[in-house]
Amino acid sequence: MINWGIIGCGDVTEIKSGPAFSKIPGSRLVAVMRRDAAKAADYAARHNVPKWYSDADELMNDEEINAVYIATPPAFHLSYAIAALKKGLHVYVEKPVTLNADEALAMAEAVKESSAKLVVAHYRRAVPLFLRIRELIASGTAGDIRTLQIRMWQASNPALVASTADNWRLQPELSGGGYFHDLAPHQIDLLLFYFGEPDRYQGYSLNQSGLSAADDHVCGQIVFKNNIVVNGSWCFNVGEGQQTDTCEIVGTAGNITFAFFGNYVSWKTLEGEKTEIFKHPQHIEQPMISQVVDYFNDVQGNPCSIEDAIGTMKVMDGFIK
Numbered sequence: 001m002i003n004w005g006i007i008g009c010g011d012v013t014e015i016k017s018g019p020a021f022s023k024i025p026g027s028r029l030v031a032v033m034r035r036d037a038a039k040a041a042d043y044a045a046r047h048n049v050p051k052w053y054s055d056a057d058e059l060m061n062d063e064e065i066n067a068v069y070i071a072t073p074p075a076f077h078l079s080y081a082i083a084a085l086k087k088g089l090h091v092y093v094e095k096p097v098t099l100n101a102d103e104a105l106a107m108a109e110a111v112k113e114s115s116a117k118l119v120v121a122h123y124r125r126a127v128p129l130f131l132r133i134r135e136l137i138a139s140g141t142a143g144d145i146r147t148l149q150i151r152m153w154q155a156s157n158p159a160l161v162a163s164t165a166d167n168w169r170l171q172p173e174l175s176g177g178g179y180f181h182d183l184a185p186h187q188i189d190l191l192l193f194y195f196g197e198p199d200r201y202q203g204y205s206l207n208q209s210g211l212s213a214a215d216d217h218v219c220g221q222i223v224f225k226n227n228i229v230v231n232g233s234w235c236f237n238v239g240e241g242q243q244t245d246t247c248e249i250v251g252t253a254g255n256i257t258f259a260f261f262g263n264y265v266s267w268k269t270l271e272g273e274k275t276e277i278f279k280h281p282q283h284i285e286q287p288m289i290s291q292v293v294d295y296f297n298d299v300q301g302n303p304c305s306i307e308d309a310i311g312t313m314k315v316m317d318g319f320i321k
Contacts, residue, residue: 002090002293005031005065007056007080008072009043011162012094017071017121018047020286027293033059056080060087067296070094073174074181078103085114090296092289094121095185097306099176101313108306117296120309122189123288129258129278133265134194136256141267143253148191150232152183152260153244156211158236160245160261170212177320178214179236180205184319187247187260189304189312191222191230197311199225203319209237220319232319 004021006013009032021029031051034040044052053059060068060083067090070080074096084091097120098104111118124130137145154160161169161182168174169182192198203220207213216237222230249256254269266275281287291303 002027002067002296003030003065004028004067004069005033005053005059005062006069006071007033007059008070008076009034009040010071011164013043013069013071015283017069017123017283017285017289018043020283020289021069022048023283023286024290024293026297027289030064031059031062057083060084060089066090067092073168074099074176075174078107081107081118082110085110085116085118088114088116090116091118092121092292093118095189095309095312096176096181096316097185097309097313101310101317104306104310104313108310111306117302118306119292119295119302120304120306121285121288122186122193122304122309122312123285124186124190124260125193125304126287126291127280127284128287129263129265129280130190130193132276132278133256133258136265136267137194137249141254141269142249142251142256145195145228145249145251147250148228148230148232149246149248149250150187150230150234150260151244151246152187152232152234153238153242154179154236155240155243156209156216156237158183158243167212170214172214175214177205178212178216180215180218180234180320181316183261184218184232184234184316185312187232188315189308190260192308192311192315195224195226195228197225198315199223201315201318203232203321205320208235211237215320218319220315222315 033053037054040052068084070093201222205215205218207215208217218234220232245259256267258265263278294300
């Protein structure tokens with residue numbers, strides 16, 4: 001039985017992930033932690049969690065717990081992960097895995113020195129829509145892939161992002177950057193999941209609007225070792241009517257289009273056009289958490305290793321330098 005403790009039971013865990021830990025065979029949520037004791041107690045009561053803590057060390061010292069889910073702002077991921085691994089606790093850590101690639105490398109060293117396991121929550125790898133897109137790519141639906149064009153353009157207060165009392169996502173010392181650091185890890189991880197290792201990448205970022213301390217405009221290019229070229233544009237200061245979330249995969253036989261934060265995939269070839277609509281799981285992280293539990297129980301391999309996440313963080317670092 002994998003007995004979980006959540007470190008950081010904030011808004012992101014309410015539906016996306018938290019309830020799933022007790023809905024998977026061989027898994028149950030034993031305790032939650034939040035520095036605000038009243039909020040931790042409230043979360044535990046509403047979700048029928050037996051125990052709550054306001055101190056992470058106390059949760060990790062609970063003898064009933066053998067795995068932790070770290071869902072704090074990224075600034076705290078590395079320290080909590082190292083502490084858990086040293087105690088022999090398995091770790092499932094939210095994205096972005098750390099503030100930058102150097103911290104991700106430090107986390108990898110901690111994994112090597114521990115008998116415990118670690119998985120990074122790039123959960124879209126396990127969501128049926130994105131597995132279907134991978135299948136379409138691999139089956140040659142669009143022919144030989146030549147280029148991807150990504151547009152993630154949102155207003156300064158994106159509806160895609162969970163609302164919090166203090167918007168830590170716009171505090172680079174806590175998040176690593178701005179909304180790019182919150183949303184792009186999903187996108188870049190999927191690119192690496194689909195196309196393998198990058199050969200080179202470059203980009204730039206700037207604070208275009210000056211609405212916060214975080215850069216709000218990022219552009220980046222990737223050339224994969226298989227010569228597939230990606231051009232990406234992330235802008236978080238467009239007008240409400242200019243918002244878009246699109247990825248177009250262009251090949252020699254057609255194209256595949258989808259939204260990273262949507263529920264559809266469309267493709268167009270000489271044979272015609274087709275669109276498939278998907279209904280995401282109620283708890284969208286549940287398919288990944290199920291794989292995490294299997295990995296912790298030695299039933300399958302690691303669904304997203306720290307090495308995978310290092311690749312994502314290196315690309316992100318390359319885009320914002």
